Amino acid sequence: MTFPRILFLFIFIFLILVFPINSLACLSITDDLNTPNPIINASFSFQPDINPFTDCWSGAMRIRSDKNGWRLVATRVGPSSSNAEGNSQDNVMANDITLNISVQAFGQADSNGAILVSPFSSQTELSSIQSGTFIISGVKKSSNSCSSFNPSYYKVTKKLCLFRDFIFNPGAYNGQVSYILINP
Amino acid sequence: MTTQKNTTSFFLVLIVSCCVFFISGDLTASSNQATVPINITVAGKLIITDAENDNNSSANPTLNVNLKLVPDLSNSTVSGSSSVRIRTNLNSWKLTAQRSNLADPLVNIDPRDIALNFTTQAGSKANPNAGKLLSPFNKAADLSYISTNSPTDVLIGVSKTSLDKDPENRNNWFQLTSNYSVSPDFFYEIGEWNTTVSYSLVSP
Numbered sequence: 001m002t003f004p005r006i007l008f009l010f011i012f013i014f015l016i017l018v019f020p021i022n023s024l025a026c027l028s029i030t031d032d033l034n035t036p037n038p039i040i041n042a043s044f045s046f047q048p049d050i051n052p053f054t055d056c057w058s059g060a061m062r063i064r065s066d067k068n069g070w071r072l073v074a075t076r077v078g079p080s081s082s083n084a085e086g087n088s089q090d091n092v093m094a095n096d097i098t099l100n101i102s103v104q105a106f107g108q109a110d111s112n113g114a115i116l117v118s119p120f121s122s123q124t125e126l127s128s129i130q131s132g133t134f135i136i137s138g139v140k141k142s143s144n145s146c147s148s149f150n151p152s153y154y155k156v157t158k159k160l161c162l163f164r165d166f167i168f169n170p171g172a173y174n175g176q177v178s179y180i181l182i183n184p
Numbered sequence: 185m186t187t188q189k190n191t192t193s194f195f196l197v198l199i200v201s202c203c204v205f206f207i208s209g210d211l212t213a214s215s216n217q218a219t220v221p222i223n224i225t226v227a228g229k230l231i232i233t234d235a236e237n238d239n240n241s242s243a244n245p246t247l248n249v250n251l252k253l254v255p256d257l258s259n260s261t262v263s264g265s266s267s268v269r270i271r272t273n274l275n276s277w278k279l280t281a282q283r284s285n286l287a288d289p290l291v292n293i294d295p296r297d298i299a300l301n302f303t304t305q306a307g308s309k310a311n312p313n314a315g316k317l318l319s320p321f322n323k324a325a326d327l328s329y330i331s332t333n334s335p336t337d338v339l340i341g342v343s344k345t346s347l348d349k350d351p352e353n354r355n356n357w358f359q360l361t362s363n364y365s366v367s368p369d370f371f372y373e374i375g376e377w378n379t380t381v382s383y384s385l386v387s388p
Contacts, residue, residue: 028215036215042222047229048273050240050353061218079222086275086344092224096349126222148215162224163351166273166344173224181216 026066027181028146034062036148048166056161062153063114063138063181064146070138071182072156076129078175086169092162094127094175100159103136107152113140114154126160129177228274230385235267235359249362251298255370261299263365269357270315270345274387277341279315279360283330284380291375293366295328301363302338307355311347314358315339327364330381338383 031038040059063072076094084091101120105111115121115137119128129135136156143152234245247266270279285295302321306312316322318337320329330336339360350356362381 029218030215031218037217037219039219039221042220043225044223045225045227047227048271049229050231050233050238050243050271053351053353059220079224084226086273090344090346092226146215158220160222163349165346165349165351166229166271166353166356167346167349168226168273169344170226170228170273173222173226175222175224177220177222179218179220 026064026146027070027183028062028064028148029179029181030062030064030148030153032060032062034148042160044160044162046162046164048164048168052164054161054163056159058157058159060155060157061179062155063136064142064148064150064153065138065181066141066144066146067183068139068141069184070141071134071184072136072138072179073132073182074129074135074177074179075131075133076126076175076177079173080175081169081171081173084169084171084173088169090167090169091171092168092173094129095125096162096165096168097126098161099124099126099128100161101135102157102159104155104157105142106155107143107150109142109152109154110140113142114138114156126175126177135179226273228272228387230272230274230277230387231270232383232385233269233271233357235269235357235361238269238357249364251364251366253366253368253372255368255372259367261365261367263363265361265363267359267361268383269359270339270341270385271353271357272341272385273344273346274341275343277315277385277387278337279339279341280335280384280386281330281338282335282382282384283327283332284382285332286378286380291373291377293372293377295330295379296326297366297369298327299363299365300325300327300329301365303361303363304339305359305361306345306347307350307357307359309348309350309355310345310358311343312358314343314345315341315360327379327381335384 042057046055100123103114117134234242249264251262253262321338345358346356
């Protein structure tokens with residue numbers, strides 16, 4: 001009886017060692033509250049005004065990977081409006097919204113482990129994100145664990161800004177950006 | 185019998201191990217996405233500023249026009265003006281005016297004696313046709329055309345004032361200049377006569 005149990009235990013340990021739990025893809029995105037697969041709402045509500053000139057929003061997500069190679073890609077839809085009044089050329093469009101992405105390493109994560117890919121390495125527009133657009137090249141793991149509570153992670157901060165220009169048609173505009181963490 | 189039991193147990197442990205392994209892997213792999221819904225609400229805005237000090241601090245300005253006249257043989261009129269700048273992203277708007285008569289009855293100036301001439305102009309990134317002067321203000325008029333009883337329509341706005349993007353709001357203004365003039369007639373009594381014209385930008 002004892003021998004098979006020891007055998008099973010060895011088999012189990014062998015499985016864990018050869019195929020660690022996260023071997024499929026230890027990739028994780030959370031928000032700052034460590035919620036997996038977060039939905040981070042970016043909301044702007046503004047009236048055009050003479051000054052200040054811009055309205056900005058910023059949000060952050062945390063990336064964890066136990067692999068040295070990973071990628072962050074993004075896909076955008078909109079923004080578009082169904083009720084904006086006026087010439088559609090004066091609707092708020094993706095190229096009206098500036099986008100600044102920054103990356104910081106926390107814990108054991110290597111400060112050079114996540115590299116922003118051009119044009120996201122400097123200020124750009126939201127329109128730079130299209131379908132499956134390559135945003136970050138991850139060259140180093142954050143640590144050996146993707147647990148949501150692991151203090152080692154790459155923090156990606158996104159800042160969107162919109163000028164309070166009088167050209168924009170009044171109305172409600174909706175869009176969405178989906179960020180996906182993948183193995184190359 | 186014992187061997188069969190052990191084999192069954194072995195496969196059970198193997199299946200459970202595989203399940204733990206795959207479920208854990210799937211759970212980790214499934215947390216690889218973040219969604220950022222973007223919601224933008226742009227509200228309508230109507231703003232009037234002082235053309236001489238065109239910024240937020242001069243919104244809803246009070247502009248004084250002083251006409252000081254000394255009767256004289258020459259017939260040159262005394263005039264003064266004020267200019268306001270209008271900005272709006274609404275495609276339908278109007279500017280109304282109402283006058284409160286503070287006239288000193290001892291000075292026999294009549295509102296009809298004060299000529300009123302409106303002109304409009306637009307900044308380089310504004311639409312010069314965004315607003316149209318309404319009759320009778322589209323030609324020489326006088327102050328009596330601005331009622332003391334109710335708002336009088338002066339300008340009708342047919343489009344937003346911006347023609348192009350101007351993030352710093354420097355050249356996207358539509359300007360209304362009001363010119364008031366009076367002749368230095370010996371008919372008028374000595375004294376001071378005042379009136380206030382209030383302009384309001386409204387969305388019909």
